[in-house]
Amino acid sequence: MITYQLSVTQGFPLPCTEDIWNEIIDRPAVKNICDQIAALDPAAPDFNDRKQALKRRLPIIIPHARAFVNNKRVSADAIPSGLAMLDVDHVDNPREWFEAIDKQLLSDNKIYLVAITASGHGIRIIGERLERESIEAAQLRMATALNITEYDAVTKDLARASYVVPRDYILWIYAAGLFSEEDRPDLREIIVPLVGKELPALPPHQEVLSIASESDSDTGTAGLSYRGIPYADIVQQLMLSIGAADGAEQGERNTVYFTLANYMRYICDFNVDLLLQVLPTFGLSEPERRQVIASAIGRPRKGYLPTVLQSAIAICERECSALGGIPPMAKSTDLALPELPRLLKLVCRRLPEDYRPAMVIASLPILGTLATRIRFEYLDRQEQSLSFFSCITAPAASGKSFIRKPLDLLLTPINEQDAIEREKEQAYKDKLRASKNSKNQPEDPHACPRNNGVAISIAKLLQLLTYAEGKHLIGIGEEMDTLVKSERAGVWSQKSDIYRLAFDNAEYGQAYMSDASFNAHIKVYYNLLLTGTPNSMKRFFKDLENGLATRVCFAQLPDTSFTEIPVFAPYTEAERAEIIRWARQLDAEQGTIVCPQLKRQQAIDADSHAMDTLRRRAGVIGFRAGMLCYLLENRKFTKTVGQFAEWVAEYVFRNQMELWGDQLEQELTGALDIFSGERGSATSLLELLPAEFSNADLIKLRARKGQSVKGSAISMVLNRWRGNGKIEKLSDTKWKKL
Numbered sequence: 001m002i003t004y005q006l007s008v009t010q011g012f013p014l015p016c017t018e019d020i021w022n023e024i025i026d027r028p029a030v031k032n033i034c035d036q037i038a039a040l041d042p043a044a045p046d047f048n049d050r051k052q053a054l055k056r057r058l059p060i061i062i063p064h065a066r067a068f069v070n071n072k073r074v075s076a077d078a079i080p081s082g083l084a085m086l087d088v089d090h091v092d093n094p095r096e097w098f099e100a101i102d103k104q105l106l107s108d109n110k111i112y113l114v115a116i117t118a119s120g121h122g123i124r125i126i127g128e129r130l131e132r133e134s135i136e137a138a139q140l141r142m143a144t145a146l147n148i149t150e151y152d153a154v155t156k157d158l159a160r161a162s163y164v165v166p167r168d169y170i171l172w173i174y175a176a177g178l179f180s181e182e183d184r185p186d187l188r189e190i191i192v193p194l195v196g197k198e199l200p201a202l203p204p205h206q207e208v209l210s211i212a213s214e215s216d217s218d219t220g221t222a223g224l225s226y227r228g229i230p231y232a233d234i235v236q237q238l239m240l241s242i243g244a245a246d247g248a249e250q251g252e253r254n255t256v257y258f259t260l261a262n263y264m265r266y267i268c269d270f271n272v273d274l275l276l277q278v279l280p281t282f283g284l285s286e287p288e289r290r291q292v293i294a295s296a297i298g299r300p301r302k303g304y305l306p307t308v309l310q311s312a313i314a315i316c317e318r319e320c321s322a323l324g325g326i327p328p329m330a331k332s333t334d335l336a337l338p339e340l341p342r343l344l345k346l347v348c349r350r351l352p353e354d355y356r357p358a359m360v361i362a363s364l365p366i367l368g369t370l371a372t373r374i375r376f377e378y379l380d381r382q383e384q385s386l387s388f389f390s391c392i393t394a395p396a397a398s399g400k401s402f403i404r405k406p407l408d409l410l411l412t413p414i415n416e417q418d419a420i421e422r423e424k425e426q427a428y429k430d431k432l433r434a435s436k437n438s439k440n441q442p443e444d445p446h447a448c449p450r451n452n453g454v455a456i457s458i459a460k461l462l463q464l465l466t467y468a469e470g471k472h473l474i475g476i477g478e479e480m481d482t483l484v485k486s487e488r489a490g491v492w493s494q495k496s497d498i499y500r501l502a503f504d505n506a507e508y509g510q511a512y513m514s515d516a517s518f519n520a521h522i523k524v525y526y527n528l529l530l531t532g533t534p535n536s537m538k539r540f541f542k543d544l545e546n547g548l549a550t551r552v553c554f555a556q557l558p559d560t561s562f563t564e565i566p567v568f569a570p571y572t573e574a575e576r577a578e579i580i581r582w583a584r585q586l587d588a589e590q591g592t593i594v595c596p597q598l599k600r601q602q603a604i605d606a607d608s609h610a611m612d613t614l615r616r617r618a619g620v621i622g623f624r625a626g627m628l629c630y631l632l633e634n635r636k637f638t639k640t641v642g643q644f645a646e647w648v649a650e651y652v653f654r655n656q657m658e659l660w661g662d663q664l665e666q667e668l669t670g671a672l673d674i675f676s677g678e679r680g681s682a683t684s685l686l687e688l689l690p691a692e693f694s695n696a697d698l699i700k701l702r703a704r705k706g707q708s709v710k711g712s713a714i715s716m717v718l719n720r721w722r723g724n725g726k727i728e729k730l731s732d733t734k735w736k737k738l
Contacts, residue, residue, distance in 0.1 A: 078158035084138035114172035261296035338643035341632035358555035365527035373590035394557030480532025622649025
């Protein structure tokens with residue numbers, strides 16, 4: 001027995017019987033999504049984003065687990081199924097591959113399922129684990145038998161999911177083995193290929209299993225939509241919002257149905273017959289449902305869409321836009337990692353998948369500090385260095401310290417040099433103390449350890465920057481609140497200035513009358529890595545107008561509340577040695593590099609000054625990452641270089657928009673509306689509205705622009721327009737442009 005779930009983000013794991021399996025693989029929605037994936041253009045710059053967004057809408061099976069103790073898809077709570085899944089990527093023609101293999105090998109190795117993956121270019125294999133055989137050993141056995149040399153070696157934890165695919169993607173199945181709770185029979189004679197054969201039909205009166213299947217088949221909502229969004233998607237999102245993502249249990253069906261009808265009436269023209277079609281039945285009779293709908297429609301009506309409904313529509317609209325409609329404000333979590341250079345592959349190899357993007361972002365300041373002697377020209381012909389600021393944020397106890405061990409390996413050359421510099425510094429201090437009253441003072445050796453943490457005074461930092469002679473210093477703060485405390489101590493304003501200048505390697509200086517303070521004027525080469533909770537991050541970056549937040553590469557770790565502790569496997573000795581070898585190679589790099597192929601212009605058609613501001617900085621950061629990757633690819637422009645540069649730019653941009661987009665937009669457009677007249681972002685948004693418009697018109701437009709549709713955001717925009725004499729009120733929800 002295996003388990004299944006509504007999607008990777010919705011529902012909880014439930015037992016997957018053969019009947020349920022047949023129902024899922026025959027869903028029109030599953031086939032439709034996979035058809036759309038197959039139709040995507042692999043050469044399109046947003047191919048991976050669109051593919052990932054589509055896949056996340058598919059149901060999933062969890063082959064390694066037959067059940068989960070606490071109904072959460074967590075490895076620690078999993079009861080093993082006795083099966084193992086083998087995931088083979090990058091198969092050009094899966095059907096040809098399948099035709100070429102000896103089918104007897106499948107039965108000999110107790111393989112119960114062979115299917116094409118949702119991407120259309122991979123193979124998913126599920127087979128039985130033999131007695132005392134681990135998942136890894138079973139995968140290796142099946143791969144060896146089928147002459148598969150490369151497969152995904154991290155597909156081994158008990159909670160690992162696999163996207164459901166339609167029936168015609170399944171090449172081979174033995175359902176009695178896949179769904180059996182009995183001892184496994186001898187398969188040599190009874191497993192047969194599925195190709196060209198039909199699976200058993202569904203029982204005629206099978207119970208509806210989820211909103212998705214009910215919407216597509218039982219309620220007949222196919223083709224019914226609101227603003228191009230299927231009603232079924234909006235209903236499903238509403239159910240998630242009201243805590244009924246997995247349907248209504250006996251005793252609460254009327255309540256859940258009434259709540260849905262109360263919201264959906266606003267976008268169904270208060271029409272009973274339409275609501276009967278778009279709402280799930282929950283097993284209620286038609287007279288019961290008509291009575292509930294009539295009660296909901298009879299309630300007092302608001303003059304605008306309820307906030308919960310607005311949010312559901314906005315979320316669905318963004319998801320639908322990934323299919324080629326409205327430009328989406330996609331999430332960073334939907335952005336698949338590109339092919340990485342060898343060093344970063346090594347660094348990420350022992351980490352869970354969800355932590356790898358953050359590890360890449362955390363590595364940038366360290367790698368930039370190692371390659372500190374490298375210079376290059378940006379598109380504006382200005383010289384730049386590999387300067388990076390990174391910030392890893394996650395809730396408390398989420399495992400932010402995972403970066404420490406990999407970074408310690410990367411920092412090996414710098415830490416070795418720092419040990420020598422600190423010895424020189426200490427020897428100088430000892431001599432200075434011994435000759436305190438002597439005329440002959442020891443000569444300052446200008447010792448310069450480069451890794452000094454973040455709790456450092458302005459004078460000391462300026463001294464080290466001077467002594468470094470153009471080499472980057474690196475500041476690593478594993479608790480962001482350390483810097484927040486320095487703000488309270490009154491030194492933050494200067495440090496903030498230094499950090500901002502460091503992004504462009506601009507000059508900073510100070511001059512005091514006192515000899516006790518260090519006086520200098522020098523270019524700032526400084527890289528920074530911070531980790532902290534979301535609250536400490538907001539305290540640290542509370543002033544967006546100073547521009548520091550727009551210079552930072554943010555990465556957000558998954559929330560591990562109520563889940564198992566993530567496992568970070570140790571590196572082998574060979575891997576440790578190779579990582580250190582790469583670090584030493586970067587540390588030896590110097591000179592000016594030129595990579596003219598790395599040029600990319602990304603036009604974002606968005607009425608948003610926040611997006612325009614952030615994409616420019618993200619472009620610079622991505623270009624620097626490309627230069628770094630160029631070095632790691634032995635100064636060759638490979639496909640990896642371009643993809644890595646683009647990924648970093650896009651990942652940084654998305655995280656900045658997720659964290660700061662709304663706030664920055666409000667600050668920028670507020671100022672522009674006052675000082676720039678018709679040039680303001682909010683004014684441009686106003687131009688897109690008709691002469692007389694409603695709150696709903698504004699909500700719809702902002703949702704299409706990827707902007708906030710919260711009630712507070714709508715009120716703020718309307719009040720600003722009204723205060724600036726741009727609109728006048730006609731009614732509670734109607735406005736007229738002046």
